[in-house]
Amino acid sequence: MASDQSMRITELLEGRVAVISASLGLPIAWPNVIFEPPDSNPYGRVYVLPAQTVGQDMEGQLCTYQGILQVNIISPAGGGVTQARGLAKSIADAFPEGLPLVDGDLAVYINGPPQVRQPIQSDIDITHPVSMQYRSDY
Secondary structure, eight states, X not given: OHHHHHHHHHHHHHHHHHHXXXXXXXXXXXXXXXXXXXXXXXXXXXXXXXXXXXXXXXXXXXXXXXXXXXXXXXXXTTSOSHHHHHHHHHHHHTXXXXXXXXXXXXXXXXXXXXXXXXXEEOSSEEEEEEEEEEEEEO
């Protein structure tokens, strides 16, 4: 079932983020989980953004699941960008192009170089988006 594979893909991607963020000491705001942002330190916010699943054969036996994993590094405004940029680079480095994430018979690959995007400034914080493309043929 397509939704089962999508959930497994999300779990693999979020699992990798959890391991990397823990090693960096970076708190993460997970989807639909109560989170109190730290007062003066950066934190991450995770989004798994699936694209349309594409059938690859006439029998419907092979599908390509693809999308974007985005991790936003969010820091309070006025504190500079050095720490947040370093964290964004560390997240990007942890998802190199070609990285396989495997769960039994399912493999998800990072299929493009990670991108640290232009920061988005607001009155209260600055967000450094980090985007990784993923793909799984199942």
